[in-house]
Amino acid sequence: MIKGKDILGRHIVAIDSGQRIDSVHDLIFDHQANEVLGLLVDEGGWFRAAKVVPFEMIRSIGEDAIMIDSAQHVTTTRDDDRLADVLDSKISLIGMTLLTTEGQDLGKIADVYFDEKTGRVEGYEATGGVFSDLSNGRTFVPAPENVQIGEHAAIVPVSVASAMQEQEPGGLRGAFGSAGDSIRGAYENIADATRERQKEYAIGKTAGGDVTLDDGTVIVAKGETITAEQAERAEQHGRLGALATTATGGAISDAYGNIADASRERQKEYVIGKAAGSDLRAEDGSTIVTKGQIITAEQAERAERDGKLGALATNATGGVIVATYGDARDRVQGGFEDMRDATAERQKAYVVGKTASQDVTTDAGETIVYQGGVITEYQAERAEQTGKLGALTAAALSGGLQNRSTEAAVDPSSPEAAIGRRAKTEVRSPGGSLVAAQGQIVTAAIVERARHLGVEDRLLAATGVRPVQTAQSGGTDTRAALADGLENVSSGASNLWDRAKGWIGERREDAETALDERQQALHEQRIKDALGRPVNRVILAPDDSIILNLGEIVTHKAVELATQGDVLDILLDSVSTETPDINPLDSRPDEHGKGALDSQPELGEHTTPATGLSTDPKTHG
Numbered sequence: 001m002i003k004g005k006d007i008l009g010r011h012i013v014a015i016d017s018g019q020r021i022d023s024v025h026d027l028i029f030d031h032q033a034n035e036v037l038g039l040l041v042d043e044g045g046w047f048r049a050a051k052v053v054p055f056e057m058i059r060s061i062g063e064d065a066i067m068i069d070s071a072q073h074v075t076t077t078r079d080d081d082r083l084a085d086v087l088d089s090k091i092s093l094i095g096m097t098l099l100t101t102e103g104q105d106l107g108k109i110a111d112v113y114f115d116e117k118t119g120r121v122e123g124y125e126a127t128g129g130v131f132s133d134l135s136n137g138r139t140f141v142p143a144p145e146n147v148q149i150g151e152h153a154a155i156v157p158v159s160v161a162s163a164m165q166e167q168e169p170g171g172l173r174g175a176f177g178s179a180g181d182s183i184r185g186a187y188e189n190i191a192d193a194t195r196e197r198q199k200e201y202a203i204g205k206t207a208g209g210d211v212t213l214d215d216g217t218v219i220v221a222k223g224e225t226i227t228a229e230q231a232e233r234a235e236q237h238g239r240l241g242a243l244a245t246t247a248t249g250g251a252i253s254d255a256y257g258n259i260a261d262a263s264r265e266r267q268k269e270y271v272i273g274k275a276a277g278s279d280l281r282a283e284d285g286s287t288i289v290t291k292g293q294i295i296t297a298e299q300a301e302r303a304e305r306d307g308k309l310g311a312l313a314t315n316a317t318g319g320v321i322v323a324t325y326g327d328a329r330d331r332v333q334g335g336f337e338d339m340r341d342a343t344a345e346r347q348k349a350y351v352v353g354k355t356a357s358q359d360v361t362t363d364a365g366e367t368i369v370y371q372g373g374v375i376t377e378y379q380a381e382r383a384e385q386t387g388k389l390g391a392l393t394a395a396a397l398s399g400g401l402q403n404r405s406t407e408a409a410v411d412p413s414s415p416e417a418a419i420g421r422r423a424k425t426e427v428r429s430p431g432g433s434l435v436a437a438q439g440q441i442v443t444a445a446i447v448e449r450a451r452h453l454g455v456e457d458r459l460l461a462a463t464g465v466r467p468v469q470t471a472q473s474g475g476t477d478t479r480a481a482l483a484d485g486l487e488n489v490s491s492g493a494s495n496l497w498d499r500a501k502g503w504i505g506e507r508r509e510d511a512e513t514a515l516d517e518r519q520q521a522l523h524e525q526r527i528k529d530a531l532g533r534p535v536n537r538v539i540l541a542p543d544d545s546i547i548l549n550l551g552e553i554v555t556h557k558a559v560e561l562a563t564q565g566d567v568l569d570i571l572l573d574s575v576s577t578e579t580p581d582i583n584p585l586d587s588r589p590d591e592h593g594k595g596a597l598d599s600q601p602e603l604g605e606h607t608t609p610a611t612g613l614s615t616d617p618k619t620h621g
Contacts, residue, residue, distance in 0.1 A: 001113050001114070001115060001116065001122055001433060001434040001435070001437070002061060002113065002114055002115075002116045002433060002434065003111055003112075003113055003125070003434055003437070004027050004111050004112040004113070004114070005111050006432075007024050007027075007039075007061065007066065008024055008025070008026070008027075009023050009024060010023060010024050010064070010065060010066055011023050011064070011065045011066070012024065012039070012041060012053060012065070012066045012067075012068060012074075013065045013066070013067055013068070014068055014069070014070050014071045014073075015059060015067055015068065015069050015070070016069060016070045017070070017071065019071060021041070021068075021071050021074060022041040022042065022051070022074075023041065024039045024040070024041065024066065025040045025041060025042070025043060026039075026040040026043075027039060027040070027112070028040055028052060028083060028086055028087065029086070029093065029112065029121070030082070030086055031086075031089075031091060031093065031147070031149040032149070034120065034121045034143055034147060035055075035114070035118070035119045035120050035121060036055050036114050036119035036120075036121070037052075037054065037055055037082065037083055037086060037119070038052040038053055038054045038055050038083060039052065039053045039055070039058070039066065040052055040087075041053060041074065044076075044077070049076035049077045049078045050076065050077045050083075050087060051074055051075070051076055052074070052075055052076070052077065052080070052083050053066075053068060053073060053074055053075075054073070054075060054080070054083070055119040057069070057073040061116045061433075062431075063431055063432035091149060091151075093109045093112060093124070093149075093154070094109055094110065094111070095108055095109065096108065096109050096149075096152065096153060096154050097109075097152065097153045097154070098124065098126055098129070098141055098153070098154050098156060099153050099154070099155055099156070100155070100156055100157065100158045100160060100161050101155060101156070101157055101158055102158050104158070104161050105128070105129050106126055106129040106139075106141050106156070106160070106161060106164070107126030107127050107128040107129025107139065107141070108126060108127050108128055108129075109124045109125070109126055109141075109154065110124075110125045110126060110127045110138065111124070111125040112124055112125070113125065113140070113434065113437055116433060121143045122142070122143055123140050123141055123142045123143050123437065123440065124140075124141045124143065125138055125139075125140065125141075125437065125438075125439075126138065126139050126140075126141045126439075138438050138439055139164065139438075139439030140164075140423075140437040140438065140439040140440035140441070141156070141160060141164065142160060142163050142164070142440075142441075144156050144157050144159070144160050163441060164441060165441070198231075198240050198243070198244040199228075199231040199232070199235065199240065201244055202226045202231050202234075202240075202243050202244050203226055203227065203228050203231050204225065204226065205225070205226050206223060206224070206225055206226075207220045207221065207222050207223060207224050207225075207226055207243075208222065209222045210222050211234060211239055211242050211243050213237050213239065219233055219234050219237070219239060219243065220234075220243065226243065230243070231243060238385070238386060238387035239387055240387055242344070242387065242389060242390055244390060267300075267309050267310070267312075267313045268297070268300040268301070268304065268309065270313060271295045271300050271303075271309075271312050271313055272295055272296065272297050272300055273294060273295065274294070274295050275292055275293070275294055275295075276289045276290065276291055276292060276293050276294075276295055276312075277291065278291045279291050280303070280308060280311055280312055282302075282306045282308060283306065283307075288302055288303050288306065288308060288312070289303075289312065295312065299312075300312065344384055344389060347380075347389055347390075347392075347393050348377070348380040348381070348384065348389065350393065350396065351375045351380050351383075351389075351392050351393055351395075351396040352375055352376065352377050352380055353374060353375065354374070354375050354396035355372060355373070355374055355375075355396075356369045356370070356371055356372065356373050356374075356375055356392070356395040356396060357371065357395050357396075358371045358395050359371050360383065360388055360391050360392050360395050361388075362386040362388060363386070363387075364386075366386075368382050368383050368386070368388060368392065369383075369392065369395070375392065375395075375396060379392070380392065415447045415450060415451055415456040415459060415460065416444075416447060417460065417465045418442045418447060418459050418460055418462075418463040418465055419442055419443065419444055419447055420441065420442065421441070421442050421463035421464070421465060422439060422440070422441055422442075422463065423436040423437065423438060423439065423440050423441075423442060423459070423462040423463055424438070424462055424463065424464060425438055425462045426438050426462070427450065427455060427458045427459050427462045428455075428458075429453040429455060430453065430454070430455075435449055435450050435453060435455055435458075435459065436450070436459060436462060442459065442463055446459070447459065526572050527559055527572065529575070530554045530559070530571070530572055530575040531554055531555070531556065531559070532553060532554065533553065533554055533575050533576060533577065534551050534552060534553055534554070534575075534576050535548050535550065535551070535552060535554060535571065535574045535575060535576065536550070536551075536574055536575075536576040537550060537574045538550050539558070539562060539567065539570060539571050539574060540567070541561065541562075541565040541567065542565050542566070542567070545594065546593050546594065547561045547562055547565065547567070547571070547593065547594060547595045548571065548593050548595050548596065549592075549593040549596065552593050552595070552596045553596075553597070554571065554575060555595055555596075555597070557595050558571065558595035559571070561594065561595050
């Protein structure tokens with residue numbers, strides 16, 4: 001991953017010739033496709049097109065230069081309509097506000113991150129916004145599949161804000177990364193919502209199961225769309241929690257499907273080999289399968305004959321036994337499917353004996369069960385009476401997940417411990433590309449990349465989950481850590497100094513070139529100013545021959561002779577800028593200058609322009 005501003009000013013070099021073509025002035029983004037189209041190397045003007053390196057022509061993006069195969073791969077906007085259209089749009093992402101479809105401010109775009117291989121935009125660096133305080137003022141906003149770019153704002157789905165939420169310590173939710181975990185989160189949030197939010201949530205949803213009163217009256221039947229009147233009635237009779245729960249089940253069922261509605265053959269195929277989540281009995285009281293038993297083909301056939309195949313499928317879904325996080329996801333989903341269609345009696349049977357993951361209280365403030373407590377039958381009954389059975393079920397389900405996570409806990413020193421955490425600082429590869437941006441939520445893909453590039457320790461340090469050495473580890477470990485740290489610092493300082501020297505060398509070379517050009521321009525200007533003016537001293541060549549005599553005019557020939565004799569500086573320093581008041585008869589040598597004009601009179605001869613008569617004093621005695 002590359003940060004856009006990191007490559008501005010970076011040289012572009014052709015591999016076939018080694019020629020440094022130009023440097024990057026800007027990046028060209030296709031905002032609708034969410035990708036980099038090319039690198040701008042010349043903005044163009046009124047009479048010339050802009051020059052661009054198309055992204056597909058880039059061979060590699062290095063730390064010090066961007067390599068392309070040939071200078072011929074630099075194109076112009078006249079040759080590429082798509083590039084021309086994007087440049088003509090004049091839309092700049094920098095400074096644009098990022099808003100969710102619900103109006104949540106995620107900050108202003110300060111930079112863009114893109115994949116160095118594909119050019120695909122992976123995210124935006126944002127300043128301000130709701131998450132800025134969590135990452136030193138800057139945060140990483142993951143790029144969605146679709147983003148609507150307007151004149152003043154970029155609109156992204158609400159899911160983008162959800163993806164920016166940091167997960168629990170240890171990255172448990174990030175490690176799950178699954179629909180089952182999302183179900184648990186939705187189940188908990190809805191069950192614990194206020195009455196108004198519960199009603200608002202339930203209205204318009206499809207009921208996942210029947211909601212009945214103690215006298216058997218049905219408030220809403222499974223499959224019905226919940227109305228405002230039904231929500232009010234459920235609240236009046238203390239069944240609002242159950243209504244919210246069944247509404248959640250109805251919403252989830254659309255995404256995950258309903259095993260009970262599958263064909264009989266698929267149901268049987270599904271259940272065979274699964275572990276039963278609870279006992280299943282026929283109408284005559286005989287047991288078809290017991291809790292924990294692996295379901296066989298014969299048991300599936302019997303369940304079908306007794307009209308219990310749907311119940312067996314639900315039972316099997318709730319009884320999937322797993323040991324890994326991936327399997328835990330299926331268990332969460334199955335457990336939810338089981339609870340979704342469960343009656344109040346089955347919910348109470350489920351929660352008894354479970355550990356509550358959080359406090360469950362009534363609307364009046366009465367605590368039914370405290371966090372960490374083992375749920376009793378009395379507490380289950382009390383929860384049902386106060387309309388909190390759904391919340392109690394959610395707490396029990398979460399407690400079960402936490403207990404299972406203890407058995408397969410993530411090693412806090414492993415890279416997986418960073419999943420779901422926010423990177424407080426940038427993590428870069430040895431080559432300089434970004435593994436994780438400041439403010440970015442770490443995913444499994446980022447961990448895998450960090451492992452591949454050997455920067456797992458940097459990732460752990462950036463997310464703040466690096467384990468602290470205890471005093472018992474001894475001074476040796478501390479000294480080793482300090483030694484490693486010093487070595488890293490020394491290595492980093494050495495690399496930094498090498499890069500600094502290279503940068504200084506380049507700047508010095510550029511400065512020297514500019515100085516040489518300026519000095520040359522000044523030198524040429526001095527020659528132009530000297531031409532046609534007299535000299536105030538005799539200009540001698542190295543062999544003492546006279547190039548220009550006193551008062552003679554500087555000519556191109558004189559400049560050439562002075563250059564050949566390496567006395568041009570003397571000549572230029574001897575140019576008079578005033579009209580000389582010197583009598584040549586008294587002071588100049590009796591010799592005609594080689595660089596003088598042929599028409600200039602010999603020593604002592606003066607011709608008046610009007611008469612042309614000689615004024616040689618010798619002729620006048």
